[in-house]
Amino acid sequence: MKFNKPLSCRTISVLVGDAVVECNRILSRERKKIPFLKRIFTSSDVYVFNSDMRHYFSFDGKHPMIRARKYLLDPESYPEVKYETRYLLSIVGLRNAHLYFNVIPGVAREHQFGTEISEKDEVFCITVKANLKSNLRWKQKQAKFLELLVPIIEKMNQEMKWGHRIGDLFFENI
Numbered sequence: 001m002k003f004n005k006p007l008s009c010r011t012i013s014v015l016v017g018d019a020v021v022e023c024n025r026i027l028s029r030e031r032k033k034i035p036f037l038k039r040i041f042t043s044s045d046v047y048v049f050n051s052d053m054r055h056y057f058s059f060d061g062k063h064p065m066i067r068a069r070k071y072l073l074d075p076e077s078y079p080e081v082k083y084e085t086r087y088l089l090s091i092v093g094l095r096n097a098h099l100y101f102n103v104i105p106g107v108a109r110e111h112q113f114g115t116e117i118s119e120k121d122e123v124f125c126i127t128v129k130a131n132l133k134s135n136l137r138w139k140q141k142q143a144k145f146l147e148l149l150v151p152i153i154e155k156m157n158q159e160m161k162w163g164h165r166i167g168d169l170f171f172e173n174i
Contacts, residue, residue: 001150003157006122009087015160016103016126017049019152020091026148043095047145052088054116057081086116091128091149098138099145100131 007015027045034042056065057073061082073081093099102108105117108127117123128149130142 001128001153001157002125003123004160006124008122009089009117009119011160012103012105012117012123012126013049013051013087013089015153015156016089016091016128017051019149019156020047020049022152023047023145023148045099045141045145046094047099048092048094050090050092052090054086054088056084056086085119087119088114088116090114090131093145096138098130098132098134099141101142101146102129102131103127104129 024046027047031039031044055068055072057068058065058081059073059078060080065082065084068083072083075081089103091101091103102113102115104112104115104127105121105123106115106125106127108115108129113129113131128146130139130146132138134142
């Protein structure tokens with residue numbers, strides 16, 4: 001999905017999170033159309049947007065960043081240490097593990113999964129990609145969800161252009 005202008009990680013998180021909420025509303029309305037007995041014996045599709053925060057550091061700011069597991073370094077002992085926060089964005093289907101999607105900054109390569117985005121980065125596009133290879137049945141369910149999600153994100157992106165409200169953020173006109 002391409003955006004009108006480069007978006008930050010926070011804006012992408014709000015945009016995709018709101019789109020997932022809207023998808024859940026649509027899926028809930030469609031579920032109500034299913035006959036009652038069939039509804040009892042089938043589970044509903046519910047999706048959750050997940051944003052895992054990860055901290056990285058470099059002892060002097062020149063060496064490559066290392067993932068900080070549980071502890072951060074003492075600023076007095078390491079005055080030159082540089083920190084960076086990155087996010088791993090994903091959409092998880094609560095019904096089954098086959099309904100797991102990565103939100104990848106930029107255009108994803110064939111075997112690219114779980115790419116993190118820095119809170120300082122801005123990207124012109126994202127790729128929403130199914131994380132697991134599945135049989136035909138699950139591929140159809142994955143495709144159905146993506147066909148529902150992508151137009152919603154594109155519509156919300158257009159609304160951002162004109163200054164409409166999305167989530168708790170207000171965006172200014174271009």
